[in-house]
Amino acid sequence: MDWRDLHVLAVLHREGSLAGAARALGVNHATVSRRIAALEESIGHKLVRRLARSTPLTDKGREIAEVALDMEHQAHRIERLVHAAQGTLTGRVRLTAPPVLVSEIIIPALHDLRAAHPGLQIVLSANSHLASLDSGEADLAVRMVEPQGRQNIVRRIGSVTFALYASPEVAGLPPHQWRFIAFDETLAHVPQQRWLEEFAGDRPLDLLTGDFHSQRAAAEAGLGVALLPCVMAERDRNLVRVVQEQPEARPVWLVIHTDLKNAPAVRAVADLLIGAIW
Template sequence: MNWDDLHVLAVLQREGSLAGAARALGVNHGTVSRRISALEESLGHKLVRRLARSTPLTDNGREIAEIALDMEQQAHHVERIAHAAQGTMTGRVRVTAPPVLVSEIIIPALRSLRAAHPDLQFVLSANSHLASLDSGEADLAVRMVEPQGRQNVIRRIGSVAFALYATPEIARLPPSQWRFIAFDETLAHVPQQRWLEEFAGDRPLDLMTGDFHSQRAAAEAGLGVALLPCVMAERCPTLVRVVDEHPEPRPVWLVIHTDLKDAPAVRAVADRLIEAIR
């Protein structure tokens, strides 16, 4: 048995499709299919049903995949222990955070850390989805939703303020003529979107996008009024704050896997992020 093939099966179970597993593994669809076929041959059991539009796991496949997922978790545990035991300011530290925090706060904050510790490597994942620390996707996570998980060290480290911004030309229009830039349906649930909808009332939310960088670009292009993080918008010379009203700031949390809380490299990055975000 090739143990790597078990890992492929675990990823297939977690992602739910061959295409999803291929994306997660960074390989093509055919490679995943071949690895599963090799595992089936070595075990002497069919593990997936190859249907026209899906590849559901068989009963045996699901049972073996659950064991493989447990093995994957233990492998990540070994990696974390090894990382923490290094006791040096070298190696790779993986950080995941919302894109706006990565671009506006985290990347500028790492400059001094890089100068002090040139042997450190940083892997930054600018994702809106909540990366799993338990599955090894990241060593540190900065989040704007309250984290969960018993295996993590969680600390609230600051907040992000929001306000309404537009070009001076838009700001000079009567407020009744304002048009608004908002999130699309993928983020319609976030608190600042609900606040914007209430503030806009009957006025149109007629430009929808899924991230703050696109909203800032739309506001700078004069396409409407956008509710933006102040840390981003205050640096834009072409935007002005249009009203004093604003939603409640969003809390920011730092999450560290408990196995890594004393690793010097992880601790140094965490301390720098706490300082920068505070």
């Protein structure tokens, strides 16, 4: 048995589809299918049902995949323990954070850390997706949603305020003529979106995007009024704040896996984040 094939089965089970497994593993569909076929041949059992539109696991496939997921979890724990045992500020630290915090706060704050510790490699993922620390997707995470999970160290490290901004031309229009730039359906649930919908009332939300950077660009272009993070918009000379009303600030949380809480490199990055965001 090739243990790497078990990992492919575990990822297929977790992702739920060949396409999802291929994306997670960074390979193509054919490679996933070939690995699963090799595993089936080596253990003498059918593990997936190859249907026209899906590849669900068989009962035996699910049973083996659950064991493989546990093996994957333990392998990630070994990686974390080795990482934590390193006594110097070298090696790799994987950090994930919302894109707006990465571009506006974290990247500008990294210069001094990199200068002081040139042997430290930071893998920085600007992603709204809540990366799993348990599965090894990140060592630290900055989130604007309160984290859950008993295996993590969680600390509130600050907050993000929002306000309404527009180009000077749009800001000069009567408020009843304003049109609004908002999130699309992927982020329709976030608190500031609900506040914006209530503020707009009968006025149209007619340009919808999935990220703050697109919303800022649209506001700069005179396409409407956008609810933006103040840390992003206040420094933008092409935008002006249009009203004093604003939603409640969103808290920012730092999450560290408990196995890495004493790793010097992880601790250094955590201290940087606390100082930059607080």
